[in-house]
Amino acid sequence: xxxxxxxxxxxxxxxxxxxxxxxxxxxxxxxxxxxxxxxxxxxxxxxxxxxxxxxxxxxxxxxxxxxxxxxxxxxxxxx
Amino acid sequence: xxxxxxxxxxxxxxxxxxxxxxxxxxxxxxxxxxxxxxxxxxxxxxxxxxxxxxxxxxxxxxxxxxxxxxxxxxxxxxxxxxxxxxxxxxxxxxxxxxxxxxxxxxxxxxxxxxxxxxxxxxxxxxxxxxxxxxxxxxxxxxxxx
Ligand SMILES: [Zn+2]
Numbered sequence: 001x002x003x004x005x006x007x008x009x010x011x012x013x014x015x016x017x018x019x020x021x022x023x024x025x026x027x028x029x030x031x032x033x034x035x036x037x038x039x040x041x042x043x044x045x046x047x048x049x050x051x052x053x054x055x056x057x058x059x060x061x062x063x064x065x066x067x068x069x070x071x072x073x074x075x076x077x078x079x
Numbered sequence: 080x081x082x083x084x085x086x087x088x089x090x091x092x093x094x095x096x097x098x099x100x101x102x103x104x105x106x107x108x109x110x111x112x113x114x115x116x117x118x119x120x121x122x123x124x125x126x127x128x129x130x131x132x133x134x135x136x137x138x139x140x141x142x143x144x145x146x147x148x149x150x151x152x153x154x155x156x157x158x159x160x161x162x163x164x165x166x167x168x169x170x171x172x173x174x175x176x177x178x179x180x181x182x183x184x185x186x187x188x189x190x191x192x193x194x195x196x197x198x199x200x201x202x203x204x205x206x207x208x209x210x211x212x213x214x215x216x217x218x219x220x221x222x223x224x
Contacts, residue, residue: 017185021159023166048114051133052192053160056145059138060161072162075154076172 004034011035012042020049113192135204136195144194152187159184 012035018024019032036043117132145153158164158172166184170177198204 017188018181021166021184023181045112045114048117048133052113055133055136055138056141056156056160059141059145060157062138072154072157075150075157 004030007031007035009035009039009042012039013045016042016046016049020046020053111189111193111196113196116196132199132204136199140195140198140202144191144198147194148187148190152183152190155180155183156187156191 012032015024015028015032019029024032036046113132145156148156154173155169158169159166164172166177166180169180173180
């Protein structure tokens with residue numbers, strides 16, 4: 001496998017949310033993954049963002065499904 | 080997520096948008112991070128400040144903060160975090176470039192975290208020390224020390 005470039009915290013954080021959304025290209029993804037493995041702060045940050053994302057999703061689920069879909073449709077209708 | 084719902088979304092999103100909101104997020108908004116706020120020195124001493132914080136947040140708080148987001152940003156956060164749409168799918172639904180989806184998402188999440196932080200302070204979920212008072216609101220006198 002090709003050697004993974006070592007990136008710093010700033011670079012890792014810049015791409016963190018895109019990484020968590022699984023929207024990073026393979027090269028960047030591996031760089032961010034690698035950084036999270038070796039950096040404790042960024043690892044905790046990633047865990048936090050993940051947890052928040054999960055909480056948001058679960059909070060949304062609690063709103064009844066149909067009601068929620070209607071909410072989105074209404075919003076989209078205004079664009 | 081049903082296919083009819085998705086195509087319904089697309090149909091409804093065709094209307095061109097007139098937006099008054101600036102697409103260029105101010106640094107203060109996009110760069111805002113709850114995680115960093117929770118790691119301010121005055122909070123050290125908590126075992127795991129960020130987990131503790133999230134445990135205290137009610138789902139109702141989250142939804143309220145979400146509802147308070149400007150529509151332009153709320154929609155992308157909802158489509159992404161709640162519905163799991165990809166950037167590409169959102170770009171198609173909203174008829175904007177993927178880069179716009181990405182920047183709105185970043186800004187929406189920044190604003191959301193900022194709102195949650197403000198709420199947490201108002202609700203007393205976070206106890207501030209005197210040292211931090213210059214950058215944060217004055218604590219209510221009735222609060223216990
Ligand atoms: Zn790091």
